[in-house]
Amino acid sequence: MNEIEKLINLRKKMRKTLLETSLNSGEPSHIGGALSIVDILAVLYNNILNINLDKPADRFILSKGHGFLALLSVLYCQGYISKKKLMTFQTNGSDFIAHPIENPRYGIESSNGSLGQGLSFGIGISLAYKKKSRKEFVYVLVGDGECYEGSIWEAAISATELELGNLTVIVDCNGHQNDGAIGKKMNYENLKNKWEGFGWNTVLCDGHNMTELLNVLKIKKKNIPTAIIAKTIKGKGINFMENNNDWHHGRLTKNLFEEAIKSL
Amino acid sequence: MFGQFMLEIAKTNNKLIVLSADLGRSSGLDRFKNQFPEKYLSVGISEQNLIGVAAGLAKEGYKVFVTSFAPFLSMRASEQVRMNLGYMNLPVNMVALGSGVSMGYLGNSHFGLEDIAIMRAIPNINISSPADCGELGKILYNYAFSNLGPSYIRLTGVPNSALVYDKDYNYEFKKFITLKKGKDLLILSTGSMVSQSLKASQILDKENINCEIINIHTLKPIDEKIVNLLKKFRKVATIEEHSVIGGLGSIIAEKIAKHSIKCHFLTIGLPDLFGPTGTYDYLIDYHGLNGEKIAKKIIKFLKK
Numbered sequence: 001m002n003e004i005e006k007l008i009n010l011r012k013k014m015r016k017t018l019l020e021t022s023l024n025s026g027e028p029s030h031i032g033g034a035l036s037i038v039d040i041l042a043v044l045y046n047n048i049l050n051i052n053l054d055k056p057a058d059r060f061i062l063s064k065g066h067g068f069l070a071l072l073s074v075l076y077c078q079g080y081i082s083k084k085k086l087m088t089f090q091t092n093g094s095d096f097i098a099h100p101i102e103n104p105r106y107g108i109e110s111s112n113g114s115l116g117q118g119l120s121f122g123i124g125i126s127l128a129y130k131k132k133s134r135k136e137f138v139y140v141l142v143g144d145g146e147c148y149e150g151s152i153w154e155a156a157i158s159a160t161e162l163e164l165g166n167l168t169v170i171v172d173c174n175g176h177q178n179d180g181a182i183g184k185k186m187n188y189e190n191l192k193n194k195w196e197g198f199g200w201n202t203v204l205c206d207g208h209n210m211t212e213l214l215n216v217l218k219i220k221k222k223n224i225p226t227a228i229i230a231k232t233i234k235g236k237g238i239n240f241m242e243n244n245n246d247w248h249h250g251r252l253t254k255n256l257f258e259e260a261i262k263s264l
Numbered sequence: 265m266f267g268q269f270m271l272e273i274a275k276t277n278n279k280l281i282v283l284s285a286d287l288g289r290s291s292g293l294d295r296f297k298n299q300f301p302e303k304y305l306s307v308g309i310s311e312q313n314l315i316g317v318a319a320g321l322a323k324e325g326y327k328v329f330v331t332s333f334a335p336f337l338s339m340r341a342s343e344q345v346r347m348n349l350g351y352m353n354l355p356v357n358m359v360a361l362g363s364g365v366s367m368g369y370l371g372n373s374h375f376g377l378e379d380i381a382i383m384r385a386i387p388n389i390n391i392s393s394p395a396d397c398g399e400l401g402k403i404l405y406n407y408a409f410s411n412l413g414p415s416y417i418r419l420t421g422v423p424n425s426a427l428v429y430d431k432d433y434n435y436e437f438k439k440f441i442t443l444k445k446g447k448d449l450l451i452l453s454t455g456s457m458v459s460q461s462l463k464a465s466q467i468l469d470k471e472n473i474n475c476e477i478i479n480i481h482t483l484k485p486i487d488e489k490i491v492n493l494l495k496k497f498r499k500v501a502t503i504e505e506h507s508v509i510g511g512l513g514s515i516i517a518e519k520i521a522k523h524s525i526k527c528h529f530l531t532i533g534l535p536d537l538f539g540p541t542g543t544y545d546y547l548i549d550y551h552g553l554n555g556e557k558i559a560k561k562i563i564k565f566l567k568k
Contacts, residue, residue, distance in 0.1 A: 111351045116312075117348070120312065120344070121317075121319050124320015125324055127317065161308070
């Protein structure tokens with residue numbers, strides 16, 4: 001099996017895991033914006049990141065905390081979380097809720113849920129790595145809707161001023177936010193221009209094309225942070241969820257779950 | 265003084281890093297910046313970013329201090345404080361310059377009227393409020409060389425404010441300090457108001473009113489021994505350069521209510537309004553927070 005086939009199997013397993021986890025909780029959960037980042041996380045965790053829970057190496061920060069189901073799925077598929085633990089998702093008192101709660105034991109780097117905060121936090125870690133002459137990288141994933149937050153742009157300035165070549169931001173451009181489509185000025189092309197304008201080494205890609213992702217996620221530039229503008233589809237992989245914002249935060253029934261599994 | 269203390273700390277603390285959001289000069293950090301450029305960083309005028317970056321550095325083991333003016337830390341960046349320092353419990357020390365009304369002519373935009381109220385509602389954040397610059401040094405050293413968690417260090421008063429301590433004393437995190445024993449009235453004060461309380465007590469002594477004066481340098485966690493002390497007095501006053509809502513007065517009122525302590529209680533502080541602007545001395549006088557006016561308020565209170 002070649003690398004791409006492996007990744008295609010992984011993303012399928014991740015989507016299935018994500019749906020099972022959501023169904024098992026019996027509660028509404030953030031499915032659409034998790035499905036849009038599954039492919040990115042599959043490539044990151046399978047091919048890019050050097051993860052070491054005992055001594056953190058490469059770091060991944062999910063700034064768009066509502067994509068947590070995708071992160072949990074990849075952590076499960078890569079063996080960092082047991083099935084039993086995963087299935088506590090959105091049950092009373094669980095460590096795993098709608099948004100990440102920092103937990104080094106499972107490789108969850110930061111607590112999120114309030115948008116626009118993960119990039120500054122990632123910059124702090126990148127800066128620490130740079131000061132310590134460490135060679136590892138920091139990846140921060142933000143949403144396109146999240147880019148409305150002013151604090152994202154405060155951080156965007158800092159990262160270039162601090163010349164953080166060890167930092168990559170991935171912008172998940174699924175074109176939707178909580179209440180529907182994002183504004184025209186915030187589409188992926190405009191976002192690319194914005195990040196470029198802030199001095200980032202900016203690359204546009206198809207966020208569901210494994211070959212492209214494998215290439216772009218390796219891009220680095222000395223002393224300049226990289227922004228990967230990933231064009232994605234909210235609800236990707238499940239036909240009735242794609243570009244259907246009802247699944248931003250929705251509840252799966254057994255029937256819907258079965259229908260979703262069929263479309264995988 | 266803050267800058268000088270940080271210079272001293274930097275000499276022996278190799279994990280130290282001081283961050284500012286374009287207020288390094290106002291923080292007295294120019295010398296620090298020149299002497300330890302690798303231990304200093306300004307992120308520009310971006311307080312939300314400041315707290316996030318500080319948290320990331322703290323996560324990687326740095327001993328981080330950040331400085332800005334009180335409202336910019338406690339309000340502009342308050343949700344970053346909540347998520348990064350509170351929720352994740354990352355040990356960043358926030359040094360809030362010019363709190364209370366010490367920013368004088370810069371006005372209410374720069375005053376720290378509500379910062380204790382905001383910070384103390386966020387879990388995990390320690391709040392310290394030094395009574396003079398010597399105590400500031402002790403507090404900074406304590407946070408720099410121990411693992412107390414995230415903190416908010418609230419600076420009130422102006423550079424020439426009176427000293428409370430003329431010789432060395434034992435400072436212990438959380439533990440309140442009795443500056444003067446008394447029997448008629450218990451005065452609990454913090455920050456700049458400790459020296460004003462001492463002045464007031466000298467005036468009150470002449471009126472044969474004998475006050476016990478306490479310096480509460482740690483507002484959170486509050487020293488639970490304060491409850492036993494409260495039980496010994498029938499008359500209690502709190503004095504602070506902070507809104508009468510949510511600060512020391514509220515902290516003590518909660519203790520009085522929780523423990524059903526029977527006492528007459530007076531809160532002296534800044535009123536719940538955006539008041540006028542002027543010199544620090546003018547404002548302290550306007551709000552009745554100098555020794556003379558505090559003494560008058562207490563005499564009136566005791567007559568009730």
